[in-house]
Amino acid sequence: MKEYRVLFYLLISWVIVFLINEKYVPYKTIRQCKWPNLNQNSKADATTQTNILLIADPQLIDNHTYPGRNSYLLSLSQHTVDQHLKRNYAQLTKLNPNSTIFLGDLLDNGRASTDEYFNKEVARFRSIFPQNRQMYTNLPGNHDIGFGDLIRTEVRDRFSETFGNPNLQTSIAGVEFILVDTTSLSSTKDQINQAALGFVNGLPKKSMPRILLSHVPLSRHPDTKCGPLREKPKFLALGRGYQYQNSLTKEISDFLLDKIEPDLIFSGDDHDYCDIVHDQGTREITIKSMSMAMGIYYPAVQLLSYVKSPEGLKYQTKICYMQTPYINVVVYIVMAVVSIVVILQQNLRLKTGNNSSWTVLPLSRSKREEKSKMGTGGWRKQMCLDVAKEMAFMGVVVILVYKYLIVI
Incomplete structure (x- = not known):
């Protein structure tokens, strides 16, 4: 012997190293994430707290993400990123959120995929993020369906048939969550924007606290500071290009704020954190991407906790960081x-x-x-x-x- x-x-050393990096480190990292306790002075009301897990831009990389990369390196990249998402999400489910809401860009190239390739990527997405009744994946991003006038209605319809209505009003424990397809709302073409526009115009008068969810962040002044939790120097509010726009126009933003009257806004798309207050006094948090492939050092999700309160929306929210990539x-x-x-x-x-x-x-x-x-x-x-x-x-x-x- x-x-x-x-x-x-x-061989034993390899097994130990694998177990530490693939099992223990994600477990220990996510274990540090705790839901805020909003009922510290009342044990009787502890069950009324609602916990929501918010996830932005998993944006599964595919065969089109890195055009110059050979097939072996691309497969290795896909595996590495998918495993990072999967093992961290598996630990996140142990936090037992009441609901999980995705803020768009589920796939990297859903807008240009054939039906066959799209279905394959959807199966991959669901293998990483197993579906349940408390999960909302219906908010599309520009990588899912495109942006503005370049959106093809058949692509959006395919997304809607797979993931659900992209415009949704739903009540969770006494708070209305308003999900708006702002990528379509940004189009100047009636056949593209009419569904989102009609949805917002048709919302009933506000009768309970409201939280607005948008893939694209709302308009803000270019010099607006995002707070100390942001990695990048600043939010490029005026940036735009092929199939993307960093923020909504001021006209669309004011329209949403006036019609919906949200108490709180969450958005994605930027991949980095940004915490601002609009002129109307509404707070908006642009949350980090969960993916290690989105150009940030510390991917994360957002934890939101709230309770019913006569004074309105009583909430706390904080970042939950994933396992540090590439270590x-x-x-x-x-x-x-x-x-x-x-x-x-x-x-x-x-x-x-x-x-x-x-x-x-x-x-x-x-x-x-x-x-x-x-x-x-x-x-x-x-x-x-x-x-x-x-x-x-x-x-x-x-x-x-x-x-x-x-x-x-």
Whole structure:
């Protein structure tokens, strides 16, 4: 058994490293997220608190996300990002939110996908985020259906048939959540904007607290500060380009604020955090992307808790950070280098004559005797072959362990 010892120790080390990075770290990270306690002075009313999990821009990367990347690297990127989303979301569900609401950009290229490819990506999305009755995925983003005049109604209809009506008024524990398809509302074409426009105009008079949910943030002054929790220097309010616009026009924003009269607004699209108060006194929070592939160092979700109150909407909200991206990738690279060095070192010991009967993989007696008869050149060649075989063997075993024991 001595011949197997180092190989066994390496394999055990890999399993421990995998378990720490893929199981323990996400668990420990999400465990630090706590719902605010809004009933500290009243145990009797503790059950009235409602907890909402808000998720923005998972934007699953696909075959069109990185045009210059070869298929192997693209598959590796997809797997890495999907696993990051999946293992963190699995831990988030243990927070037991009353409802989970997505703020759009579920897919990266839903707006240009064929029906076949779209259905494949939807299945992938649902494997990462298993559906339940308390989940709202119906708010579209510009990557889902496009933006403004470039939206194709058949693409939007496909999204609606799959994920639900993009314009929705729903009551959750005494608070109205108003989800508005602001990507369509931003169009100047009647056939595109009429559904969202008619929905907003048809809303009944406000009778309870309201929270507005929009994929695109509302208009604000270009110099508006987003607060200390933002990573990037500033919010580029006037930025726009093909199939996107960083914020709604002032006219559309004022229209939504006047018609809906929200007590609170949540938006996405920007991928980074931004906490502002509009001139009308309404607070808007643009929440971070949950994805590690959206150009921010610390992906996160938003926790919202509220209770019924005669004074209106009594709430607290805070960021819940995900596992820091790429640290596990760096750890695996270091572990791979260590494994190579260990295997190489043991084979070099054979070359120098120390412990000459030992290799990582066991050798037959005839092979050992043959080694003793080899010259320096033959021994070096044999050592290279042994190292290559042992590395390949170790690599296959590690991949199988990861695929069948670690991946969720």
